[in-house]
Amino acid sequence: MIPMLHPLISQRPRMERLRIVLADDHPLVLMAMRDLLEKELSFEIAATLASPTALVDHLRLDLPDVIITDYSMPGDETYGDGIRLVRYLARHFSRARIVVLTMVSNPMIISALYDTGVAAVVLKRDNLAEIVTALQTLRAGRTYYPPGFQGEGTTDSRTKFIGERINSLSPKEYEVLRHFIQGGSMMQVAETLQRSVKTVSGQKISAMRKLNVRTDQELVAFCVESGIFQ
């Protein structure tokens, strides 16, 4: 005898499960994400990886529908992290949609991520369930923006915003940043510009305030993305 299915089950449209790969260098974040997403029947966690190299190696063998990656996974010399890694993923695995999970809330960096081609940026400071909302938004064929972030017209407003910030730099601050971004230590920058270390450090701090970046990593990401020295 063939068992009867419940009418609601038999009539339910079949939905393809979204295959997801998670990458984060913190085991707690990986486990929390996995725990959350596995409760959703429409998602399938294909793999969890702890480094950019492990992620890329896995993607070469098995490409998922969605890559969820942490923005900051320092220490990987092969693929790096941040914008560099995201750009690599977007270029080499363009058939997968990229979701970036991050503690960074700088709007310029978030905008830069969208410009790179990511489909969603989810802030770790927001409710973790936002990741589910983001994935459902992607499934519907749309781009997800974090709460409070203005997605529409981003490029225009960002370009204007960045232009204003860059124009606010003094010529001396600009020169310090240019040498710093080329890889010089503050001592080397001071020697090159024939100023004291204290002076160039102060000018770098002042420039970072004007550009609204908090760390050296954010500063480098800003300079690379804005093309300020190209």
Next chain:
Amino acid sequence: MPFAYNAPKLDGHSFRCAAGLRGLFLETMHSDLTALEHSIATRDVLAAQRTLHRMRGALSMVKMTALSAGLGFVESRLGRYGWDEQAFHKTSGLVLELRKFLVQV
């Protein structure tokens, strides 16, 4: 996985996570605190920033937003001024606060 572990408010901090995550939270937080203490001792700015960033991610997962914000302040200050007196005292205070908190969770 059993759904939630809600510790009572401890020292003003609320802690909420899936029950299965509690052990991993404690283990990784102890390990990160040890790494942070080493960074303080060696005055290593980059290592401290990395550990603080990692800890902020973990604290956000368990909704400890006040402590996460405190670590964010130190991470930002280190990026701008290095190990100045304020960064040193604030970081040392946060380490003590977290150690005390972890004993109670």
